[in-house]
Amino acid sequence: MNDNLTPDKDAINQLIHEFNKLPGIGPKSAQRVTYFLMRASEEEARLLAEAIFSLKQNIRLCSVCCNVTESDPCPTCRNDGRERSQICIVEQPQDILALEHTGIYKGLYHVLHGAISPTEGVGADDVRIRELLDRLQDDSVKEVILATNTTLEGEQTALYLNRLIAPLGIRVTRLARGLPFGTELEYADDVTLTRAIEGRQEF
Amino acid sequence: MSTPRTYQTEAIVIKKTKLKEADRILTLYTPHLGKIQAVARGVRRPRSKLSGHLELITHSLVSLARGRNLDTVTGGQTITSFLTVKNDLWLTSCALYVTELVNQFTADHIENEGLFRLLLETMKQLCQAGDKELTLRYFELHLLHKVGYQPQLRKCVACRAQLKPTTNSFSPNLGGMLCPDCSPNQPTSYPVSVNAQKVLRLFQNSDDSVIDRLKIDAGLSREIESVMSRYIQYLLEREVKSAAWLDALREETRRATAG
Ligand SMILES: [Zn+2]
Ligand SMILES: [Zn+2]
Numbered sequence: 001m002n003d004n005l006t007p008d009k010d011a012i013n014q015l016i017h018e019f020n021k022l023p024g025i026g027p028k029s030a031q032r033v034t035y036f037l038m039r040a041s042e043e044e045a046r047l048l049a050e051a052i053f054s055l056k057q058n059i060r061l062c063s064v065c066c067n068v069t070e071s072d073p074c075p076t077c078r079n080d081g082r083e084r085s086q087i088c089i090v091e092q093p094q095d096i097l098a099l100e101h102t103g104i105y106k107g108l109y110h111v112l113h114g115a116i117s118p119t120e121g122v123g124a125d126d127v128r129i130r131e132l133l134d135r136l137q138d139d140s141v142k143e144v145i146l147a148t149n150t151t152l153e154g155e156q157t158a159l160y161l162n163r164l165i166a167p168l169g170i171r172v173t174r175l176a177r178g179l180p181f182g183t184e185l186e187y188a189d190d191v192t193l194t195r196a197i198e199g200r201q202e203f
Numbered sequence: 204m205s206t207p208r209t210y211q212t213e214a215i216v217i218k219k220t221k222l223k224e225a226d227r228i229l230t231l232y233t234p235h236l237g238k239i240q241a242v243a244r245g246v247r248r249p250r251s252k253l254s255g256h257l258e259l260i261t262h263s264l265v266s267l268a269r270g271r272n273l274d275t276v277t278g279g280q281t282i283t284s285f286l287t288v289k290n291d292l293w294l295t296s297c298a299l300y301v302t303e304l305v306n307q308f309t310a311d312h313i314e315n316e317g318l319f320r321l322l323l324e325t326m327k328q329l330c331q332a333g334d335k336e337l338t339l340r341y342f343e344l345h346l347l348h349k350v351g352y353q354p355q356l357r358k359c360v361a362c363r364a365q366l367k368p369t370t371n372s373f374s375p376n377l378g379g380m381l382c383p384d385c386s387p388n389q390p391t392s393y394p395v396s397v398n399a400q401k402v403l404r405l406f407q408n409s410d411d412s413v414i415d416r417l418k419i420d421a422g423l424s425r426e427i428e429s430v431m432s433r434y435i436q437y438l439l440e441r442e443v444k445s446a447a448w449l450d451a452l453r454e455e456t457r458r459a460t461a462g
């Protein structure tokens with residue numbers, strides 16, 4: 001029997017189980033969130049459930065930049081204030097959030113949704129490179145900024161994109177790869193240090 | 204005597220798998236512990252002091268702490284970064300193929316120092332000028348030797364007769380060459396030209412300085428590549444994923460140079 005005082009044990013366990021799958025939420029946090037929701041009003045619970053559901057219902061990929069969006073084209077691609085001659089290439093939608101947070105970049109974006117990873121069987125056709133090449137067909141794009149991760153896969157993807165795009169006569173740049181803010185020099189690895197020295201600038 | 208809680212080893216990072224938000228499981232190939240898996244915590248965060256030292260295709264001195272299931276990486280210091288490889292698309296792809304083969308042909312915790320040295324030498328070879336296809340073929344042949352699948356290239360594997368300088372066949376399931384008399388009985392075997400047999404035998408019996416001394420044309424190079432890849436695929440009973448990527452790059456290069 002199930003009433004408000006003795007809720008169904010399975011419902012609790014199932015919700016804990018579901019929360020536990022989320023990034024950054026271990027079993028303890030999953031329990032805490034579940035018991036918090038059990039005490040919350042029905043209205044609050046409904047709003048949360050609807051928000052999650054509408055995420056899946058309304059979110060799609062922008063037909064221009066492949067970012068996740070509720071409207072197509074996405075607000076960035078529709079924004080006339082953005083510099084349309086620059087496209088910044090990122091691996092994931094979250095990377096755009098990080099770059100936008102700086103407020104320094106005014107151009108457009110393109111989301112690959114991954115990086116080339118041969119040993120995982122992820123080739124050029126498994127990330128959104130074809131969509132990017134389609135965008136470069138017209139002459140408005142003057143610069144492509146490669147902002148893939150500085151992991152081996154991100155670097156490899158950048159090298160591959162450079163090989164495809166440079167022959168089109170478009171300027172290809174790569175985000176500077178040097179020492180992250182707040183690091184101590186002695187712990188830096190050889191690759192980072194070599195690139196930091198090569199990429200040094202006038203003070 | 205109890206085993207110490209922490210230990211240090213030279214290692215080459217041959218595989219990495221994401222774990223939760225910021226961690227990775229690394230597969231390390233070491234000279235004396237063979238292949239080991241270890242958790243590296245926080246390495247996907249930008250502030251991580253370790254991440255660059257634990258990236259794929261990096262030769263590092265790694266400190267580890269024993270754990271109940273997996274050991275945990277507590278420190279890493281680059282010995283060789285192979286930056287030349289990492290700055291080049293083709294070389295990176297070759298190196299990934301090499302690490303994938305080492306991973307596929309080995310089991311955890313089986314010491315094989317010769318294989319570690321071969322892996323390290325192959326990475327160094329990739330950093331130097333020259334034909335990287337030959338570097339890969341040399342690696343494949345010597346890898347097979349070190350894991351117990353050295354192909355028989357001098358005698359017929361069916362009748363044991365010394366092979367004559369003619370087109371003989373290679374049988375993956377018998378692990379070697381067949382003379383023209385025996386090959387009709389082995390439908391899975393495929394022909395190998397005299398020159399390809401010569402190169403394979405030379406590689407099998409030489410040290411890696413032979414790679415720089417040898418010049419072969421593109422057709423022969425492709426033939427040897429195909430002989431080896433069919434054998435490797437047979438042994439692993441699956442496709443080597445990075446081999447498909449190497450093929451795609453070869454094809455693009457061919458098209459670019461043709462047109
Ligand atoms: Zn868009
Ligand atoms: Zn025979």
